[in-house]
Amino acid sequence: MKIIVTSLFVDDQDKALEFYTKTLGFVKKHDVPAGEFRWITLVSPDNQDGTELVLEPNDNPAAKDYQEKLVEQGIPATMFGVSDVQNEYKRLLKHGVKFTMEPTKMGDITIAVFDDTCGNLIQIIEHK
Template identity: 80%
Template sequence: MKIIVTSLFVEDQDKALKFYSETLGFVKKHDVPSGKFRWITVVSSEDLGGTELVLEPNENPIANDYQKKLFEQGIPATMFGVADVQEEYTRLLEKGVHFSMEPTKMGDITIAVFDDTCGNLIQIIQQ
């Protein structure tokens, strides 16, 4: 058994698709109409056959509340692995990304946290 799809609630699917593809560098895999929304997934450009991230609309009041509470508490909604946190931090800063936590060494790992502009904090980690 393996994880093939995971979801992330977003406030605006178009804005999220633009951020996750143009700013972060993910590749759009699916963009299919689904009622008043779309089934949009992105994958890592380093693993086109890997786990898909669904950019899920937060229309449901429970999803909306969950997303807002995580953000208010400073809790990242998900974590992405990177080869070099400092390099990724610098690259994203140059693209105007706001970080709530600069690269921080914690034992054998280094992490940083940024705002995805779509209602989420995202943690990046170098192991």
């Protein structure tokens, strides 16, 4: 068994697609109509046959509540691995990304947390 798709609730699919592709660098894999919304999936540029991230609309009240509660408590909705948190932090700052936690070393990992502009906090992590 393996993870093939995971979802992330977003408050605006178009805005999320732009942020996740143009700012973060993910690659759009699918973008098809699904009722009043779209089935949008992204993949890592270096693993385009790997796990897909669905930009899921938070139109459901339970989803919206879940998303808001995570942000209120400062809990990231998901985590992305990077090879160098400090370099990624600097790169994203240049794109205007707002961080809620600057790069922080914790043992042999370094993490940082940013606002994805679509209702989520996202953590990046570097393993040494």
